[in-house]
Amino acid sequence: MAREGEGGRGRDRDREERDSEFIDRLVHINRVAKVVKGGRRFGFAALVVVGDQKGRVGYGHGKAREVPEAIRKATESAKRSLIRVPLREGRTLHHDVNGRHGAGRVVLRAAPAGTGIIAGGPMRAIFETLGMHDVVAKSQGSSNPYNMIRATFDALEREDSPRSVAARRNLKVSTLQARRQGGETEAVSEA
Numbered sequence: 001m002a003r004e005g006e007g008g009r010g011r012d013r014d015r016e017e018r019d020s021e022f023i024d025r026l027v028h029i030n031r032v033a034k035v036v037k038g039g040r041r042f043g044f045a046a047l048v049v050v051g052d053q054k055g056r057v058g059y060g061h062g063k064a065r066e067v068p069e070a071i072r073k074a075t076e077s078a079k080r081s082l083i084r085v086p087l088r089e090g091r092t093l094h095h096d097v098n099g100r101h102g103a104g105r106v107v108l109r110a111a112p113a114g115t116g117i118i119a120g121g122p123m124r125a126i127f128e129t130l131g132m133h134d135v136v137a138k139s140q141g142s143s144n145p146y147n148m149i150r151a152t153f154d155a156l157e158r159e160d161s162p163r164s165v166a167a168r169r170n171l172k173v174s175t176l177q178a179r180r181q182g183g184e185t186e187a188v189s190e191a
Contacts, residue, residue, distance in 0.1 A: 024050045024075050025125040027059075028145040029067060041065075047145055048074035049122075050082070051129025055090070057156070058082035059126070059149050083153070086161035091133040094162065099155025104147030105140040108155050122148045126156075 028047040033040040044067045051057035058081040062073025088094045093110040100106070106123065111134040117127045119137035122145045127135055139148055166173045 021052050022050050022079065023053060023129055024048050024078065025129055026071060027122045027125050027149065029070070044070040046070040046074040047122075047149065048078050049125045049129050049149065050075060050078035051126075051131065053129065053131035055087050055131060056082050056084050057126055057130040059153065061146075083157060085130060085156045085159055086164070087130075087132060088161075090131065092135055093132075093159060095160070097155045097158050099151045099153070099158065100141075101150035101154055102142060102147045104142035104144065104151040106148065106151045106155055107138045107140065108152070109136040110134075111136050121145065123152050126152050130156075 026046065026048055030045040030047075032043050032045065034043065035041075043063060043065055045061065045063045046067070047059065047061055048071060049057065049059045058078040060074040060077025060079070060081060062070045062075070062077055064070040064073060086094060088110065091113065093108060096107070096109045098105065098107050111118070113134055115134040115136065117124055117132065117135055117137075119127055119135065120139055123137045123139060126149065127137070137152075139151075142148070162173050162176055166176045169176070
């Protein structure tokens with residue numbers, strides 16, 4: 001019997017170590033009221049972004065009667081929905097990309113080193129937890145944090161690395177990048 005208890009503690013310790021590699025950012029808390037016979041019952045909804053600052057990020061939504069419980073539920077949900085985003089040199093995007101969800105539209109642009117994160121509220125939380133250092137982002141349309149986060153994740157899921165493009169087209173990465181640079185010089189020489 002004692003061994004079963006030790007195994008359980010070991011699993012909890014492993015889970016804590018795995019969880020400690022993630023950082024989480026609370027993006028939005030919404031208070032809702034349900035009117036009942038005795039008055040109002042308040043509940044809370046939390047929107048949380050979780051990432052490991054090495055290219056993985058996820059978002060989650062949780063609802064409960066107390067704020068800490070709602071945040072805990074949202075964090076658990078975010079850890080279950082992690083995605084991997086390819087980053088150039090671990091600091092920016094490979095290419096510009098657009099994303100949308102509902103009435104929310106976002107434009108994400110790769111930026112040179114030293115630019116920093118130029119983005120508003122919910123998008124900034126995503127980029128910081130993702131580990132991105134240089135990006136320019138613009139939100140168009142809805143400023144609702146839920147729509148902005150979903151639109152940003154839509155854009156990040158469309159992000160491709162040169163390696164994945166080369167694999168899809170049965171080319172070598174060096175050939176693909178040489179063609180890209182060669183195409184730019186040809187266009188300049190023609191003008």
